Amino acid sequence: MRSTRNVVKREPNPELGHYSDPPLLVLASLSGGPKHGHAMVEDIARLCGTRLGPGTLYGAIARLEGLGWIEPLEPEDRRRPYRITGEGLRIFRAKMATLQQFVKAGTERLEPL
Amino acid sequence: MNTMSARLLTRLYPRAWRQRYGSEFEALLLDGQGGLQAGANVVWSAIREHISPTQGGRMNQPSYSFLNLFKIPSAFIPVAMSLSALALVLVHIALYGVAREADEGATAHLWQLLMAGQLPVLAFFAIKWLPKAPRPALGVLAVQACAVLASMAPVFYFNW
Numbered sequence: 001m002r003s004t005r006n007v008v009k010r011e012p013n014p015e016l017g018h019y020s021d022p023p024l025l026v027l028a029s030l031s032g033g034p035k036h037g038h039a040m041v042e043d044i045a046r047l048c049g050t051r052l053g054p055g056t057l058y059g060a061i062a063r064l065e066g067l068g069w070i071e072p073l074e075p076e077d078r079r080r081p082y083r084i085t086g087e088g089l090r091i092f093r094a095k096m097a098t099l100q101q102f103v104k105a106g107t108e109r110l111e112p113l
Numbered sequence: 114m115n116t117m118s119a120r121l122l123t124r125l126y127p128r129a130w131r132q133r134y135g136s137e138f139e140a141l142l143l144d145g146q147g148g149l150q151a152g153a154n155v156v157w158s159a160i161r162e163h164i165s166p167t168q169g170g171r172m173n174q175p176s177y178s179f180l181n182l183f184k185i186p187s188a189f190i191p192v193a194m195s196l197s198a199l200a201l202v203l204v205h206i207a208l209y210g211v212a213r214e215a216d217e218g219a220t221a222h223l224w225q226l227l228m229a230g231q232l233p234v235l236a237f238f239a240i241k242w243l244p245k246a247p248r249p250a251l252g253v254l255a256v257q258a259c260a261v262l263a264s265m266a267p268v269f270y271f272n273w
Contacts, residue, residue, distance in 0.1 A: 037137065037138075037141035038141055041141075041145070053150070053151055053154025053155070053158070054138065054141050054145055054151055054154060054158075055154045055155040055156075055159065056154060058134055058138050059158050059162070059167075061134075062130070062133075062134060063167060075136075075137065077140070078139070078140035079137060079144075080137040
């Protein structure tokens with residue numbers, strides 16, 4: 001998964017920065033149910049305060065679809081919803097487990113300070 | 114974002130990408146607030162897509178529909194030439210009637226040029242598109258053949 005710098009930001013707290021890994025954010029959004037592009041942008045903004053730019057979002061969608069982690073559904077008008085695949089869900093769970101371990105380890109290191 | 118800006122920004126992406134995502138991407142741009150930041154984000158992403166195109170999934174299997182293929186110049190130009198030839202014949206009939214003339218006039222020469230001139234374009238289309246997309250290419254060739262027959266029909270019917 002490629003990291004990203006091209007994110008149109010709307011940060012709730014500029015000092016804390018924002019989480020920015022568009023493919024993971026797209027997987028997180030789609031794990032809550034199928035969505036089209038605009039709904040994903042809004043959902044991700046609610047999730048973590050990051051507002052993905054349209055190019056960044058579709059860069060992530062194209063790559064995730066190429067990997068078979070998400071799949072397109074029938075278009076509604078011109079908007080096409082996507083849903084996460086079984087493989088995508090497995091990857092998302094694995095990534096979340098890694099992040100949980102990271103959070104746990106980081107929190108433990110912070111405790112004595 | 115307005116329709117014109119959305120269309121222009123989408124045109125920055127490579128053709129294969131646009132064929133797959135163009136329509137829905139344009140819809141997303143129209144839904145969004147737009148602005149300079151979003152525009153810059155699209156420009157930068159389009160440049161990256163040119164440098165490092167998306168691989169895999171449906172990007173490697175471009176879907177050519179009949180209508181997509183018909184928008185290609187080598188598909189519609191022969192049809193336009195045949196229809197022009199037919200229009201020439203019909204205008205000639207309207208002006209001068211159906212009587213056979215002793216000498217071939219300018220209309221006949223133009224008709225011959227239009228009919229012969231489309232042959233290399235037809236051949237180019239068949240060679241290029243039949244292996245890539247046989248079914249829609251055959252559909253386009255059928256339309257081209259119908260247009261040719263339509264323009265030739267009056268000539269044979271009136272035994273010119």
